[in-house]
Amino acid sequence: MQQTFTDYDVYTRRENSPKQDLIWETHMSGEWPEYMYHDVFSDIYMPDYFQLCVDSMFYICDGLDVIAHGKAIPVYWPDDLAALPDEGWDWALKNGIELARMGGTPNMLSALEMVIAPAFRGKGLSQIGLKLMRQIAIEQGLHQLIAPVRPSQKHLYPLIDMQDYITWRRQDGFSFDAWLRTHERMGARIIKVAPHSMIIEGTVSEWGEWAQMPFPGSGDHIVPLALQPVSIDLEADKGVYVEANVWMVHELGT
Structure with missing residues (x-):
């Protein structure tokens, strides 16, 4: 898949060199809030992702960066598609890894993540990035790209229900949220x-530690960059964050 998009080079993980891995860690680590690295399913399945999905992960490079x-x-x-799982991102990771372990045949590609240096x-x-994911799906003989999208501006409105948030529209008819809007402009629709x-x-x-803030009482707390409040229970010594995302689909033709 190695190719050039305008001034940038693109490599899949299969093509990526150890040196680029090092540069990636130097320039791109810390792009998510710390708590986002502690998803229950990510801890279980992500280690296998880097071994089993080397053609579905890519790097966009400016020179060696x-x-x-x-x-x-x-x-x-x-x-x-209207019945896609409520578990969204967690389901996609679990389904894809277990399918790959069994040597099963997929019928669509799911996006997991797109991160850009500030x-x-x-x-x-x-x-x-979305064009590359669409291309990866086509190269693998798949006709749909689905995505459990994490809206980029939802963290500014953590008390608004996601179902209401996705109804917010601009005068031009596109979504209020920039990341949802980017998908829509490339032909995707919300499911x-x-x-x-x-x-x-x-x-x-x-x-x-993850949120860099104290939790002096039980209840629902607004945490930096979280899309919804985090539920804290001091007596149980437990905090739980359940994040809603938005299923979208790109139809890629037959």
Whole structure:
């Protein structure tokens, strides 16, 4: 898949060198809030992802610098898209890894992640990343790209239900949210909310470290960059964050 998009080079993980891995860690680590690295299913399945999905993960490079990175995964879903699982991101990762372990046949590609270095945001890399995911799906003989999308501005409105948030529209008819809007402009449509897309659990102390804030009382707490409040129970010494995402689909033709 090695190719050039305007001024940028693209490599899949299969093509990627150890040196680029090092540069990636240097420039791109820490792009998610710490708590996002502690999803229950990610801890179980992500280690295998890097071994089993080397053709579905890519790096966008400016010279030797990795400036953006995307993950997708082939999955199998036998039913109508309107019935896509409420577990969203967690389901896609689990389904794809278990399918690959069994040598099963996927029928669609699911996006997992698109991360862009801060200095390169606003330069069209999100569109390039989606084009690459669409191309990966086509090269693998798949006709749909689905995505449990994490809306980029939802964290500014953590008390708004996701079902209501996705109804917010601009005067031009596109979604209010920039990341949902990027998908729509490339032909995707919203299918449904995935209300339990990611589940992150930890002790109260762990949540204090992850969120860099104290939790002096039980209840629902607004945490930086979280899309919804985090539920803290001091007596049980437990914090739970259940994140809703938005299922979208790109039809790629036959």
